[in-house]
Amino acid sequence: MQKRYQVLAxxxxxxxxxxxxxxxxxxxxxxxxxxxxxSTVQWGWILGIFTIAYGAFEIPTGWLGDKLGGKKVLTRxxxxxxxxxxxxxxxxxxxxxxxVRFLFGVGEAGAYPNISIVLNKWFPALERARAQATIWxxxxxxxxxxxxVVFPLQTSYNWxxxxxxxxxxGIIWAIFWILTHKENPxxxxxxxxxxxxxxxxxxxxTKDHGLKxxxxxxxxxxxxxxxxxxxxxxxxxxxxxxxxxxxxYLQKGRLIPKEELIWASSLPYLxxxxxxxxxxxxxxxxxxxxxxxWGRRIVPMIGLFIAGLCLIGASLVTDNLTAIIALGIGxxxxxxxxxxxxxxxxxxxxxxxxxxSGSMNTAGLTGAYxxxxxxxxxxxxxxxxxxxxxxxxxxxxxxxxxxxxxxxKTL
Numbered sequence: 001m002q003k004r005y006q007v008l009a010x011x012x013x014x015x016x017x018x019x020x021x022x023x024x025x026x027x028x029x030x031x032x033x034x035x036x037x038x039s040t041v042q043w044g045w046i047l048g049i050f051t052i053a054y055g056a057f058e059i060p061t062g063w064l065g066d067k068l069g070g071k072k073v074l075t076r077x078x079x080x081x082x083x084x085x086x087x088x089x090x091x092x093x094x095x096x097x098x099x100v101r102f103l104f105g106v107g108e109a110g111a112y113p114n115i116s117i118v119l120n121k122w123f124p125a126l127e128r129a130r131a132q133a134t135i136w137x138x139x140x141x142x143x144x145x146x147x148x149v150v151f152p153l154q155t156s157y158n159w160x161x162x163x164x165x166x167x168x169x170g171i172i173w174a175i176f177w178i179l180t181h182k183e184n185p186x187x188x189x190x191x192x193x194x195x196x197x198x199x200x201x202x203x204x205x206t207k208d209h210g211l212k213x214x215x216x217x218x219x220x221x222x223x224x225x226x227x228x229x230x231x232x233x234x235x236x237x238x239x240x241x242x243x244x245x246x247x248x249y250l251q252k253g254r255l256i257p258k259e260e261l262i263w264a265s266s267l268p269y270l271x272x273x274x275x276x277x278x279x280x281x282x283x284x285x286x287x288x289x290x291x292x293x294w295g296r297r298i299v300p301m302i303g304l305f306i307a308g309l310c311l312i313g314a315s316l317v318t319d320n321l322t323a324i325i326a327l328g329i330g331x332x333x334x335x336x337x338x339x340x341x342x343x344x345x346x347x348x349x350x351x352x353x354x355x356x357s358g359s360m361n362t363a364g365l366t367g368a369y370x371x372x373x374x375x376x377x378x379x380x381x382x383x384x385x386x387x388x389x390x391x392x393x394x395x396x397x398x399x400x401x402x403x404x405x406x407x408x409k410t411l
Contacts, residue, residue, distance in 0.1 A: 044376020061110020133280020
């Protein structure tokens with residue numbers, strides 16, 4: 001296997017662990033809420049506090065990766081969040097869980113920007129969307145596997161045990177990463193000259209602009225970046241519904257029986273994995289046919305449009321099976337966007353891929369935080385379908401923002 005694909009395999013495993021850790025909380029939501037006596041509003045704050053911390057530290061951690069290298073920063077990120085994954089299981093009440101999840105978010109911030117830094121160094125431009133598709137596809141596979149990990153461990157032990165197991169898995173990955181990864185392909189002793197030439201073929205020598213002082217903030221003068229951030233704001237509101245409220249929506253909003261909950265909560269993530277893999281592949285192929293501007297634009301634009309319609313439809317139907325299928329198709333189409341958006345951030349950012357992708361993700365996390373907390377209030381007052389309807393409308397609006405995003409314009 002070529003070395004860049006070995007790196008991609010390691011990062012794909014990490015992406016899977018990342019979402020196992022994230023979705024574990026929402027998968028165990030009913031048990032945690034009952035055990036710690038948490039209200040729906042309190043649970044909304046527990047879910048939202050992670051997003052606040054994750055968003056606040058996303059740009060600094062991405063910038064740090066640009067400066068120090070993806071290997072060092074990613075190692076710190078994984079060890080930190082793994083420790084607080086374990087500490088989640090030790091939480092005994094609302095305040096403690098709130099603090100632990102905040103610090104968990106601080107630790108995990110910068111994971112995907114630093115993955116982008118690694119991919120930018122190890123993959124040529126025409127393979128980056130497919131590389132991002134693999135990363136995001138495995139994140140959805142991790143999310144799909146979460147109920148199969150969490151529910152059996154909960155049944156055999158308690159809701160705390162999955163967090164202990166997943167935290168240890170992250171620490172093991174970090175040790176492997178330290179021992180095997182090299183920051184730059186040229187540093188790897190066994191990489192072939194042919195593969196190194198492929199990786200470096202489309203690169204030009206660039207000076208370091210914007211990692212220090214005012215020049216760093218100068219990138220925010222780009223309207224292109226702001227449109228990318230606005231689109232991701234809309235996308236993340238939809239994506240984080242599935243990461244935060246989806247299991248609770250099925251269990252408390254749709255009254256799905258516990259014996260059916262595993263397949264019902266896993267199906268959308270399996271379809272989303274297919275969407276991720278397909279989106280990156282289609283985008284790289286579309287570049288060859290349509291050029292980078294429309295090749296990066298057309299695929300996620302269509303995906304978000306269909307996704308918005310599916311989420312709106314799911315909120316309006318009464319039949320549970322129809323709603324679950326609509327949500328699954330919606331998530332699959334929505335996640336066509338994820339790898340392409342991160343590839344665009346790499347296209348636009350170049351040597352500042354960490355800062356640009358961190359900015360994009362911060363915008364998304366801002367939307368995710370607002371919607372996650374507001375969802376709790378709306379669900380408490382009006383039921384679970386109204387907030388889902390609003391989320392679908394926002395995702396639909398995000399499709400049209402793609403008309404203003406141009407991947408050919410570098411910062």
